[in-house]
Amino acid sequence: MTEVQTPAQTVGPFLSLGLATADGPYVVAPDAPDGFWIRGQVRDGAGAVLTDALVETWQAGPDGRFGAAFRGFGRCPTDDDGRYAIRTRKPGPVPAPGGRPQAPHLDVSVFARGLLHRVVTRIYFPDEAGNDADPVLSSVPADRRHTLVATAAGDGYRFDIHLQGDDETVFFRI
Amino acid sequence: MIVHPPLLWPAYRSTLLRAPSREPVLLPHTMTELTAPVFGDDRVSAADADLTYANGGEAQGQRIVVHGQVRDSDGRPVPHTLVEVWQANAGGRYRHKVDRHDAPLDPHFTGAGRVLTDADGHYRFVTIKPGAYPWGNHPNAWRPAHIHFSLFGQAFTQRLVTQMYFPDDPLFAYDPIFNSVPSEAGRRALIAGFDLSATVQAWALGFRFDVVLGGPAATPMEQP
Numbered sequence: 001m002t003e004v005q006t007p008a009q010t011v012g013p014f015l016s017l018g019l020a021t022a023d024g025p026y027v028v029a030p031d032a033p034d035g036f037w038i039r040g041q042v043r044d045g046a047g048a049v050l051t052d053a054l055v056e057t058w059q060a061g062p063d064g065r066f067g068a069a070f071r072g073f074g075r076c077p078t079d080d081d082g083r084y085a086i087r088t089r090k091p092g093p094v095p096a097p098g099g100r101p102q103a104p105h106l107d108v109s110v111f112a113r114g115l116l117h118r119v120v121t122r123i124y125f126p127d128e129a130g131n132d133a134d135p136v137l138s139s140v141p142a143d144r145r146h147t148l149v150a151t152a153a154g155d156g157y158r159f160d161i162h163l164q165g166d167d168e169t170v171f172f173r174i
Numbered sequence: 175m176i177v178h179p180p181l182l183w184p185a186y187r188s189t190l191l192r193a194p195s196r197e198p199v200l201l202p203h204t205m206t207e208l209t210a211p212v213f214g215d216d217r218v219s220a221a222d223a224d225l226t227y228a229n230g231g232e233a234q235g236q237r238i239v240v241h242g243q244v245r246d247s248d249g250r251p252v253p254h255t256l257v258e259v260w261q262a263n264a265g266g267r268y269r270h271k272v273d274r275h276d277a278p279l280d281p282h283f284t285g286a287g288r289v290l291t292d293a294d295g296h297y298r299f300v301t302i303k304p305g306a307y308p309w310g311n312h313p314n315a316w317r318p319a320h321i322h323f324s325l326f327g328q329a330f331t332q333r334l335v336t337q338m339y340f341p342d343d344p345l346f347a348y349d350p351i352f353n354s355v356p357s358e359a360g361r362r363a364l365i366a367g368f369d370l371s372a373t374v375q376a377w378a379l380g381f382r383f384d385v386v387l388g389g390p391a392a393t394p395m396e397q398p
Contacts, residue, residue, distance in 0.1 A: 003386045005177040005247050007360040009337040009351060010186075011322065014270040018260025018286045018322055044191040052272070058206065058330050066209035073211035094205050107206050107330050114188030116179035116354050118335065120201065140199055163192050171194050172201035174331050174389070 008117035013052045015111060016077045027057065027074040027088035034062075034089045036156030038123065041082040042110065045164030049082025053112035055161070057086050057123070059105070064092030090125065096135045103130035103137065110161055119171045123159050124149045144170050177388060179354035186350040187311055207330045213256040215290065223289040225261075225301035233283035233302045235264025237378035240366065241298035244291050244325060244385045246332070251295030252387060258324040259299065260286045266305030266319075275307050300378060306345055318345035318352060323385065331389030338383045339365045 011019070028035040038057070042050040054077050061070030074086040091104045106123040124131055126149050131137055137145055147169045150157035162169050181193035201207065226233050240259075244252040262268045262285065265277035269285050283302060291297045304319045320337040327333065339352065346352055346361075355361045363386070372380025 003245060003247055003249055004359045004363045005388045006334060006336055006363050006385045007355045008178045008334060009320075009322075009355075009364065010188075011324075011335045012337075013272050014260065014268040015322070017268060017270050017284075018258050018288075019324060045195070046191050048191070050192070056333075058209075058211065060206065066205060068212055071211065096204055097202050102204060102206075105206065109330075109333055111335055112192060114186070114190075114192035116181060116183055116186065116189065116351070118333065119181070119194060120198075122201075136201060144196075164195050168194055168196050171196070171198045173198040174201045174203070174207055 010113060010116050011054060011111040013113040015052065015054050019054055019075065020077050021075075024075040025084075025086050027059070027071055027086060030087065032089060035087055036089065037085050037087055037153075038106075038150060038157045038159055039083065039085045039153065040159040040161060042078050042084065042112070042161045043082065043163065043165075047165065050078055050112050050163075051080050051082055053078045053082070053084070053110060055084040055086070056109040056111070057088065057106045059088065059091040059107065060094050062089060062092045064094050100133075100135055101130060103128045103134040105134075105136070108161075110163070112163075115163075119163065120174055121161065121169050121171050122148050123157075125157065126150060126152055140170050175359070176356045177360060179356065183350065183354045186354060203331065210326050210329050210332065212254075213290065213326070217256070218288050218290050222287050223299040225283065225285065225287045225299065228282045228284050231282040233263065234280050235283075235302035235305075237300065238303050239298065239300050239372050239374060239378050239380045240321065240338070240383060241296065241369075241372055241380070242366075242383040242385060244295045244297065244327070244387065246327070247386055247388050251291075252327055252332075253291055253293045253295055255291050255295075255328065256288060256326050257291065257297045258286075258288045259301070259321050261301065261304040261321040262307055264302050264305050266307030277305070277307070303340070303379075306343075311350065316345050316348070318343040318349050323383075325385060325387065327387040327389070329389055332387040334385070334387055336385070337364065340381070341365055341368055
C-alpha cells in the first residue's frame with residue numbers, strides 16, 4: 001500500500017513560537033569538555049541575512065553511533081543578524097553504503113519563510129584528512145565543495161549558508 | 175507523483191530570493207540519513223497538548239480537538255514521534271514580535287503545543303480554531319486558517335514541516351502557499367476532515383488530520 005504523502009509547507013515567519021527551545025542549540029551540555037560552537041549566518045540571493053530561519057543539525061555520537069546515548073540533535077532559530085549557533089562535538093565515523101568510511105559530518109536542515117520545503121546540506125570539518133576520500137564530498141563539483149566545509153573560528157567553527165547566489169551552498173536531494 | 179511544492183514558486187514572493195537555483199546533489203542514505211532524534215516522555219507534558227488554557231484562564235474562540243495518525247508511506251504507524259504545533263489565535267494573531275496584524279492578542283492563548291504519538295502512531299491535542307489573517311504577499315492577501323505542524327519521524331529523511339488546513343475554506347483558491355502543492359491529492363492531504371466521532375459533546379468540535387511521512391527508516395539490524 002502506498003499512501004498519499006503529506007506535502008511540506010513553509011515554516012512561516014513565526015516558527016520560533018513553536019520550534020524555539022532554550023536547550024535547542026545544545027547538542028552537548030554547555031560544560032562538555034570536548035564541546036565547541038558551530039556558528040554562522042544564513043543569507044538569501046541578494047546577500048541579505050535571514051532573521052526568520054531555523055537551522056537543525058543531526059549527527060552521530062563520538063563512537064559513530066545513533067541512539068538514546070547521544071542526543072545528536074541541535075536546532076537554533078536565526079537572530080536579528082541572521083546568526084545561528086549550535087554547541088556540539090565531533091561525530092565519530094559513519095560508514096557509507098558499501099562500507100567505505102565517511103568523513104565526520106552533520107546533516108543540516110534549513111527552514112524559513114520563503115522555503116516551501118526544507119533544504120538539506122551537510123557540515124564537514126576543515127581539519128579532517130578523510131574529507132578527500134569522503135564519497136559524498138567527492139560527488140560534489142570540486143569548485144563547490146568548500147561550501148560544505150566549515151572554517152576554524154575562535155571557539156569552534158564557522159559555517160555560513162547561502163540559499164542562492166554566486167556562492168550558493170550545495171544542497172542535497174534525499 | 176511529485177509530493178512537495180517546488181522551492182521556486184513566484185506567486186509566493188518570498189521564494190524568489192530564497193529558493194536555491196542550483197540542482198540539488200543526490201545524497202546517499204547512510205545511517206545519518208536513516209536515523210532521527212528520539213524525544214522521551216520527559217520532553218512532553220499533558221499540558222503541552224492543551225492549548226486552550228494559559229496564564230490562569232481559558233482562551234477565546236472555538237475549542238477544537240485535532241487528532242490523527244502518523245504513518246510512513248507504506249502505511250505503517252510511526253510511534254513515539256514528536257509532533258510540534260503552533261498557530262494564530264482565534265482572531266488571526268500570532269504571539270510573536272514580528273506579527274503586526276491589528277487583531278488582539280489573547281492573554282490566555284500562547285499558540286504552541288507538542289505531543290508524542292502513541293504506540294499506534296496516534297496523536298491528539300486540544301486547541302482553539304485559528305483565525306485567517308492578512309499578509310503582505312499581494313493586495314488583499316489572506317492566509318486560510320491553518321495550524322503549523324512539525325514532525326520528525328524515524329529518519330532524517332522523514333523530517334516534515336507542513337500546515338493543516340480546515341475543510342471548505344473559501345481562501346484556498348487565493349492562497350499561493352496552499353496552491354504551491356503540485357497535485358490535487360496532495361492539497362487534499364493538507365485539509366483536515368471534520369470528525370464527529372472526535373467531537374466532544376457540548377465542549378469541542380473534532381477534526382482528524384493524518385500525516386504520511388515519506389522516506390525509509392532504518393531497522394535496528396542496520397545499526398553498525
